[in-house]
Amino acid sequence: MNILLIGSGGREHALARSLAASALCRRLFIAPGNPGTARHGTNVTLDVTDHRAVIDFCRTMGIGFVVVGPEAPLVAGLVDDLTAAGIKAFGPSKAAAQLEGSKAFTKDLCAEFGIPTAAYRRFTDAEAAKTYVRNYGVPTVVKADGLAAGKGVVVAMSFEEAEAAIDMMIGGGLGAAGAEVVVEAFLEGEEASFFALCDGAKAIPFGTAQDHKRVFDGDEGPNTGGMGAYSPAAVLTPELQARVMREIIEPTLKGMAARGMPYKGILYAGLMLTKDGPKLIEYNARLGDPETQVLLPRLTSDLVEALLAACDGKLDTASLTWSDKAALTVVMAANGYPGAVEKGSEIRGLDKAGALDDVIVFHAGTKQDADRIIANGGRVLNVTALGGTITDAQARAYEAVSRIEWPEGFCRRDIGWRAVERERG
Numbered sequence: 094m095n096i097l098l099i100g101s102g103g104r105e106h107a108l109a110r111s112l113a114a115s116a117l118c119r120r121l122f123i124a125p126g127n128p129g130t131a132r133h134g135t136n137v138t139l140d141v142t143d144h145r146a147v148i149d150f151c152r153t154m155g156i157g158f159v160v161v162g163p164e165a166p167l168v169a170g171l172v173d174d175l176t177a178a179g180i181k182a183f184g185p186s187k188a189a190a191q192l193e194g195s196k197a198f199t200k201d202l203c204a205e206f207g208i209p210t211a212a213y214r215r216f217t218d219a220e221a222a223k224t225y226v227r228n229y230g231v232p233t234v235v236k237a238d239g240l241a242a243g244k245g246v247v248v249a250m251s252f253e254e255a256e257a258a259i260d261m262m263i264g265g266g267l268g269a270a271g272a273e274v275v276v277e278a279f280l281e282g283e284e285a286s287f288f289a290l291c292d293g294a295k296a297i298p299f300g301t302a303q304d305h306k307r308v309f310d311g312d313e314g315p316n317t318g319g320m321g322a323y324s325p326a327a328v329l330t331p332e333l334q335a336r337v338m339r340e341i342i343e344p345t346l347k348g349m350a351a352r353g354m355p356y357k358g359i360l361y362a363g364l365m366l367t368k369d370g371p372k373l374i375e376y377n378a379r380l381g382d383p384e385t386q387v388l389l390p391r392l393t394s395d396l397v398e399a400l401l402a403a404c405d406g407k408l409d410t411a412s413l414t415w416s417d418k419a420a421l422t423v424v425m426a427a428n429g430y431p432g433a434v435e436k437g438s439e440i441r442g443l444d445k446a447g448a449l450d451d452v453i454v455f456h457a458g459t460k461q462d463a464d465r466i467i468a469n470g471g472r473v474l475n476v477t478a479l480g481g482t483i484t485d486a487q488a489r490a491y492e493a494v495s496r497i498e499w500p501e502g503f504c505r506r507d508i509g510w511r512a513v514e515r516e517r518g
Contacts, residue, residue, distance in 0.1 A: 095120045095155050099141050100162030101127050103457030103475040104382035108162055109133040111389045115397035128466055129456030141166050144174040151180045160400060164240060167378050168194035183400045185378050188354035193378035196236045196275045203373060206348035208341055210373040213277035219263040222276055226255045232279040237262045239270030243318030282367040285326045286384055289342045290399060292408040293355035296342050298334060301326040302384040308431060310507045317431045318472060321508030323421040323483050324387040327515055328366060337371050357403055386455050386475045387420035421486035422477040423494055425504045430471040438468045438501035446493040451479040473502060483512035
């Protein structure tokens with residue numbers, strides 16, 4: 094079948110690579126794609142916010158399956174409109190995508206269905222939110238209710254930080270996304286990511302990972318969309334994974350079905366592993382970025398088969414198999430990220446990096462300029478390596494990074510440090 098993939102980042106490059114490898118994929122189109130996705134299919138200029146244009150393209154090109162990568166088109170209801178037009182699409186409906194599109198929606202769902210998460214309150218008035226923080230104490234977490242491209246969460250260690258975050262968000266610093274904020278208790282423990290493939294009634298695990306949200310080594314600096322990741326996450330033991338399925342994923346599916354918005358797609362649970370057990374930090378309604386770049390290189394079964402089974406409500410027929418190898422990805426970002434960055438600098442040495450065994454350089458924010466690859470975003474490359482252990486994958490990934498010539502970029506040098514420490518004993 095002909096497949097259309099929506100998106101342009103590193104996640105979509107990883108998805109394109111796996112979709113194109115499927116025996117079920119005849120032609121792959123990516124809208125809009127990037128120079129990396131172009132190696133696996135055909136990039137197309139298509140305004141994905143214009144749902145009618147997407148539908149018309151699908152009909153013209155005989156698209157049998159659409160895979161939506163990023164969150165914004167899901168929250169905007171692209172899957173609903175494609176489905177109504179008779180085009181099969183992978184991802185949750187607009188209503189179900191509220192699990193990512195609205196922090197308040199998810200917290201209320203957790204409260205209603207007994208899903209373990211941090212205590213919280215919702216606010217649209219800045220002074221009321223600040224009064225609550227003064228009474229409740231710090232540290233605390235301030236979250237914009239809506240989508241904020243990974244920049245809507247502030248872990249405030251002081252009253253001044255909390256109040257500044259509240260003023261920034263409700264004051265319009267994040268646009269409509271911050272019109273309402275969620276202030277929640279600070280959870281102590283280790284963070285991990287758990288993925289589940291869902292068909293509306295049933296869910297099966299789709300891998301584990303840990304990422305690094307802070308911009309600098311040692312987990313210092315502001316939160317970002319993610320500076321690197323590795324998979325599997327050893328801290329999520331089989332026993333803990335079973336508990337996450339039982340206490341978080343399955344009640345969420347039941348709750349969503351009870352609300353008349355069954356969840357189909359990938360459910361990405363950001364977890365805090367506390368002394369009281371796993372608690373939900375937040376949901377994403379799609380595969381993570383950069384987690385996809387370490388999950389999919391480990392998937393050895395057919396991705397398209399699995400996604401179709403979820404779409405068709407037939408996950409009981411799906412079978413996922415994974416490599417025993419570990420994977421680690423290092424994000425190379427433009428200087429200044431997560432703040433303002435300059436675009437247009439040339440990146441050299443990508444072929445030398447990709448020539449290493451078990452190394453894949455995924456493009457995220459790049460642009461083709463004749464025979465040159467130039468930086469065109471904040472997070473620009475995901476340098477991914479496989480290895481027998483996280484330690485092996487880490488060494489190979491940083492060897493690949495060393496072959497890339499890009500003075501205008503930077504990366505963290507400690508991706509995977511927790512896992513490496515565990516492996517060293």
